[in-house]
Amino acid sequence: MKILKGKTALVTGATRGIGKAIAMKFAEAGANVAFTYRQKNGAAEELEATITAMGVNCKGYAADAADYAATEAVVKQIIADFGRIDILVNNAGITKDGLLMRMSEEQWDAVITTNLKSAFNFTRIIVPIMAKQRGGSIINMSSVVGVSGNAGQCNYSASKAGLIGFSKSVAKEMGPRGIRVNCIAPGFIQTDMTSALPEEMREAWAKSIPLRRGGTPEDVANVALFLASDLSSYITGQVINCCGGMNC
């Protein structure tokens, strides 16, 4: 079902994991896809080729999502290349875990800047474009730990909770202009990010999940597809948990 045909999506941090699954899912649904990545390592070119072969336009752009000036430059280039942006997915994110008592200022700043300020950067710059187009869908990648907190992740949880407050506020400001803003709060999703966690922690998490498995990037991409498309046309300012029941 080509429910995104004619739309252009921008996904940040999309060369692997959840971002990549979303970029592929949107392309399958007929969207043209622009995506960003931080470091050049061949993965961007590979994704461009895979998505272009699906019959839509696709281009990757190297840009640090945490850098406002770089974001302005990249959005300008995307508009020059694609002409419009209908869907924005603020997906880029990092972890630098540690207990508060041992957390450095650098760990705090890096996570808040990459996970939260990046969403401000892209949203601030793209909202006027969407307003001129009279609509758009913005999806911010939060986390269940932004809803419930998590020992050892105060920086990450704060950044993800911040995204929820940010999304709800922008949803209220921009609703009258037809721009919807929602969050996805994934639980334990099997990606490079979670494979870095200790084995015991991953096992404990999987056991505590009612659906008895970690999620896949595609599980999250399916929610993103719903929020990006007109199937969710009356949904804004919401957080959708995608967590196998972990947070129910």
Ligand code: NAD
């Ligand atoms: P991942 O580490 O596999 O992918 C993150 C991507 O973001 C990478 O491609 C990375 O290069 C990119 N990125 C990081 N910093 C960037 C920057 N400054 N500029 C541009 N790109 C940057 O992680 P993932 O598991 O696919 O996570 C994707 C998103 O989902 C993140 O925001 C993460 O916090 C969130 N999330 C993941 C899980 C999980 O269990 N995996 C759970 C909840 C939320």
